[in-house]
Amino acid sequence: MDQLITGEFQANGEAYEPKTLVDGAYRQLRRDIIEGRHAPGAKLRVEHLKDAYEVGAGTLREALALLVSDSLVVAQGQRGFRVAPISLADLEDITRTRVMLESEALRQSIGNGDEAWEGNLVSAFHLLTRAEEKLAGDLDGSVNEWEDRNRVFHETLIGACNSRWIRHFLAILYRQSERYRRISVLNRPVPQDVHEEHEQIFKAAIARDVDEACRLLSGHIWRAFHTVSAVPEFAQESAIRQVANGR
Amino acid sequence: MDQLITGEFQANGEAYEPKTLVDGAYRQLRRDIIEGRHAPGAKLRVEHLKDAYEVGAGTLREALALLVSDSLVVAQGQRGFRVAPISLADLEDITRTRVMLESEALRQSIGNGDEAWEGNLVSAFHLLTRAEEKLAGDLDGSVNEWEDRNRVFHETLIGACNSRWIRHFLAILYRQSERYRRISVLNRPVPQDVHEEHEQIFKAAIARDVDEACRLLSGHIWRAFHTVSAVPEFAQESAIRQVANGR
DNA sequence: TCAACGTTTTTTCTCGAGATTTTTGGCTTT
DNA sequence: AAAGCCAAAAATCTCGAGAAAAAACGTTGA
Structure with missing residues (x-):
């Protein structure tokens, strides 16, 4: 069976090897949000983040889009992305x-x-x-x-x-x-x-x-x-x- | 409160005006998959689809990324996107x-x-x-x-x-x-x-x-x-x- | 006839630059 | 002094071209 790239956790403890830059940025960003390195409600500026994660702007946008459906990031049309708020x-x-x-x-x-x-x-x-x-x-x-x-x-x-x-x-x-x-x-x-x-x-x-x-x-x-x-x-x-x- | 772009259905029956090209392509593509115009398991070639939906390649990729988390599209690393299979x-x-x-x-x-x-x-x-x-x-x-x-x-x-x-x-x-x-x-x-x-x-x-x-x-x-x-x-x-x- | 290999073709993935939109700051007016 | 408006600046969104990978194909050999 085909393996989903953006799927669930892997059960074993081995290191996951990202198959693509988008996938790598997605996982790294997800981890940084979960572990609180990006504060809830904080703005996620593409221009700033693409340097930090060493990928192109388009690539980072795609990773952010993936995080939107995980409800870890919210997209506000024409006003960029933010870390999902907490309450x-x-x-x-x-x-x-x-x-x-x-x-x-x-x-x-x-x-x-x-x-x-x-x-x-x-x-x-x-x-x-x-x-x-x-x-x-x-x-x-x-x-x-x-x-x-x-x-x-x-x-x-x-x-x-x-x-x-x-x-x-x-x-x-x-x-x-x-x-x-x-x-x-x-x-x-x-x-x-x-x-x-x-x-x-x-x-x-x-x-x-x-x-x-x-x-x-x-x-x-x-x-x-x-x-x-x-x-x-x-x-x-x-x-x-x-x-x-x-x- | 801020309105989420890629959120839930709207309850009223009025027409939804997409605020961005990505969002528009996302909704159109989602509808075409749900209504069966893209068959389950079918390959979704970016080069072919960007013409049909009249957006750039990067834009379409972003829309596909959004669909991945809805489990309507599956991404196979380095092998493109496919419509989610059915069973x-x-x-x-x-x-x-x-x-x-x-x-x-x-x-x-x-x-x-x-x-x-x-x-x-x-x-x-x-x-x-x-x-x-x-x-x-x-x-x-x-x-x-x-x-x-x-x-x-x-x-x-x-x-x-x-x-x-x-x-x-x-x-x-x-x-x-x-x-x-x-x-x-x-x-x-x-x-x-x-x-x-x-x-x-x-x-x-x-x-x-x-x-x-x-x-x-x-x-x-x-x-x-x-x-x-x-x-x-x-x-x-x-x-x-x-x-x-x-x- | 079948299998394996190397080349060609197709497709995907990535990057940087340009066009729109939003936001910020300063200025004028009441 | 406060509110409203205009202009400059920042950020976002979008697009097309180039690099890398995978698939397809034909060829060669056993």
Whole structure:
């Protein structure tokens, strides 16, 4: 089967080799937005960015167009591009929708998953556990590794869900959630509670306890929302609106 | 608030004026794919299309990039663009996901909807009824009108749902469904049954009967799936694969 | 007859310059 | 002093040509 260029995450941990300059700029730009290097609401000037990413103006425009449909960038006709704004209401919407979709996906995945899926899940959980140990041990630079492995763990959980569309939508929502998390949590999150939650979800999934797994996963996702919403920066919506308007 | 260029449908029936050439080409191309003028799996050659749509090559590439994230076009690195392939399994996936999201959206919409929403719904249902009468009366050229008003009716139904993300995903899925419908149903569908279903859904929504409305809506969407899957062209998956591979 | 190789042709991808539109700044007027 | 208007400047949007890659084709050899 043909491989989509601008598709989902890849499940394995190997480095992705961009096949084209547009694709490379798209991924680099997406990462910079998710990790907060481009602030929400900030203007994205083509003339300025084409030098930073070392591509032509047309190429960068095409990469920006791809980001528009991921809702990470908004286009204002004849007035250029901006980083998508953020708000607590938006994060709540993202969270609610994600809980609904991820519960359904997990339900299907546990129902369909074979032994190979179990194996992948054991592996993903193990790698995540190791990353969480490093995170607790104050090793710098392990945040990115944790983010990667956390993403892979969640992807593997729903990996046996045979609905491409649900997985596609969840990938979009996951990126949005990650952006909020990385913007708000500048220092590392509390890893101990999160690790326990991951372990409980993992065990319930392996035990094929659908209802319990969904219940735990929903709680896990909502807890992340409440963690972010407790950050002072987000607690007051007025500050957000200021950022969202980009002025 | 700023208006997004590449956003959702507009609820009213007025003509949309594209603010930029990219946006115009994007909408025109999207319509041509949905209405089947570009066959599934067909190659989209930039050199050939830029003349047809009367824009530059770079502009057309940008429009194609926008369509990639709608999953109406797939990009194969260094090998150009193709119209997204179709398959019965994909339609089933679309339908299942759509039923889940649209039920939730309708549930919220009926819960939140005020009198203004009721008014919009009455209006949309009335216009749809008129279009269905014309369709039964064998007036040519009324298929596009029916499609427009059918879309507006479904949009209005879930219009009071306050989740932007659910509405966004539903807009994508609706376009996909419309493509399958228009590819398979070259002659008009049976309007009588469909009209009765619309009327029942409409009445249940106005009566604020959430469970009944969701039940009817789900049946309505699934019935459309079965209608398409009964078409000989779709009944045999082998023919589909041939089209999907585009060779 | 079939397979493999090298050349030709087609198509895609990329870049920089020109035309439009928006924004900014200063000036005049009330 | 505040509001409105005109001009300069910045940024965006668009286009066509050149470079790179992939596909098609014919040829050669076993």
